[in-house]
Amino acid sequence: MSARIRNAAKAVTGARMRSxxxxxxxxxxxxxxxxxxxDRRQFLGSITGTPREGFRAFGPQSDFLGMFDxxxxxxxxxxxxxxSVAAAAEVEPQLS
Structure with missing residues (x-):
């Protein structure tokens, strides 16, 4: 493997770890x-509000997560x- 390919592979692996x-x-x-x-795979959720009133966070299925400053x-x-929703979906079997 060339040094250029090896360095590119290391950079990608490092980027995954940092992200x-x-x-x-x-x-x-x-x-x-x-x-x-x-993100590329799924809808993450939504946030409503302003710095003055605070921010209300909602998960991917519109469940209320809390208020944040x-x-x-x-x-x-x-x-x-x-x-956590994505991890649970991978673990739990699908009903058919």
Missing amino acids: ASRPRGLWVEVDPGFHVGN ELDAAKVAVAAAAS
Whole structure:
């Protein structure tokens, strides 16, 4: 394997490890005070509110997660809830 390919593989692996510790997803403010999160695989959830009134976070199935003073804290909570829902779906068998 060439050094260039080996270095590229290491960079990708390192990026995966770093991204696991950060909130994930693309966040878009679709209306004033209404943020929606998505990643390549799933809908993460939504956040409503403003810095003055606080931010209400909702999970991927619109379940209320809590009130937060900061938008970034709400994003972390939504991403964590979406991760736990995705992990549970992989563990639990599907009913047919």
